[in-house]
Amino acid sequence: MLLRGIISTPLPSSLRLKTPARHKTVAVSAHTSTDTKTTNYSISDQALESRGFILRRTIDDLNLDHLNTVFVAVGFPKRDPQKIKLALEHTESLLWIQYNKTQRPVAFARATGDGVFNAIIWDVVVDPSFQGIGLGKAVMERLLDELSSKGICNIALYSEPRVLGFYRPLGFVADPDGIRGMVYSRKQKKRK
C-alpha cells in the first residue's frame, strides 16, 4: 500500500486554515515518478502484467463504449460517449487497466484540477467481474503517485458511503477538520 506523505515547502493548498500548517512529516520515498518498477505499490507493474492486466495512462486504445459499459455496470448513469470523450480530453491525469484477453478496460480512474494546487479524482470504477483482486487499489495508488509527483498537495474526491472503506486505507480522510463536500442542486436553490 502506498503510504507516501509529502513534505512540502510553502505551497499551501486551499485546505490551509487560519493556524499555520503543521506539515505532516512522513518519509518521502527517494524514487522519482518515472521509476515505477521499484516504487512500493501493493501490486507491482510486473505482477499485473503477468496476470494479463496492462496499465494504460492515455485514452489511446480506450474504447469509450466499453468504458461506458463498465460505468453502467457499477451503477453510474449511462452518459453520452461524446461527452465522455470531451471530459477525458480535458482530464489532467487518468489511468486504466486493460484486460489483455478481451482488450477491454476493467479498471479506470481520472483526476481533474488546476495542475498545481488541487486535484479531484472522479469515476473510479472496476468492472464487477474483476473486483476484489486489487485492481482498484492499483489504479488509485498510481494515480495518487502521479498527482503528488506533480506537487499537487490537495487531492480530494467524493465517495459514496459504501466505499469509504476502500479509500481510507489509501490515505483518504473524510471531512478533515469539518470541511464538507457540497454539491449544487437546482431544486435546492433558495429564491428571494
Add this chain to the structure above:
Amino acid sequence: MLTRNILAPSSPWPVVSFDFRCQVSDKLLTRRYLNYGHDRGLKKHNSLRLRAGFWDSIKSGFLKNNTLQVIETPSEPQEDEEVLPQEFVLIEKTEPDGAVEQILFSSGGDVDVYDLEALCDKVGWPRRPLSKLAAALKNSYMVATLHSIRKSPGSEGNDQKKLIGMARATSDHAFNATIWDVLVDPSYQGQGLGKALVEKLIRALLQRDIGNITLFADSQVVEFYRNLGFEPDPEGIKGMFWYPKY
C-alpha cells in the same frame, strides 16, 4: 475550499447596504453591458474558450487604452432564459464628491496575478508562488472576478481599478466542475458580493451544461453555500482528502 472571511449576511442578492456616506445610484438594478474596446466584450459563452488575453493582462493591466461604451439593456430579461454576459456591472454608486464606483463582474478570467496575490494577502491566506498562481488560473476552466472601478470627477480616463473578489472553477468541460478559492476583499465584505460572485459563476457553469457543480466548504461557510443552493453530503456522499494538512 477556503472561503474564509466571507461573512455575507444571508440576505437576498443584491444587498444594498452601503456606507451612509454614499448614495446608491438608481441604476443599481439595471444591467449595463460594457464593451472595453477589445473583442472580448460581449461574446456569448464559448465552451472551449481559452483565455488568450491572460498573459497580456499581466503585462498591460486592464483598462489601458480602452474606450468605455455603455449599452443599456432594454428590460430585465427572464432569469432562466438570458445568457449571462461575460462582463457586467453589479453595483454602481455615486459618492457625495461626484466620484462613481462600479463593481464589475467578469467571467473572462482577466486576472493580474500580482493583484490576486495582494488580495490573498488581504484576506490572510498564506503566500503561494506567483508562477503557480498563474498556472492555476490558466488551468482553471473559469475564473470569475469582481473589480472595483472608481471614476473621480475631472480625472478623465484615469479610472482606478482594483481587484476585490475572485472565484474560480476547475472542470472537465463536460460533467463536473469544482469551485475553489472564493475570496472577497475584507473592506467589501458584508455586501453580498461573495454571494453574487458564486451565483454568477454557477450560472455561467450551468449555461455551459456542466451539470455537477461541487466544492469543499470550511465548516463556518457551509451555511453560506447552503443558501446558494449547495447541499452537503448529498445521499451520504462524503468529501475525502488525501493526507490532509490540518
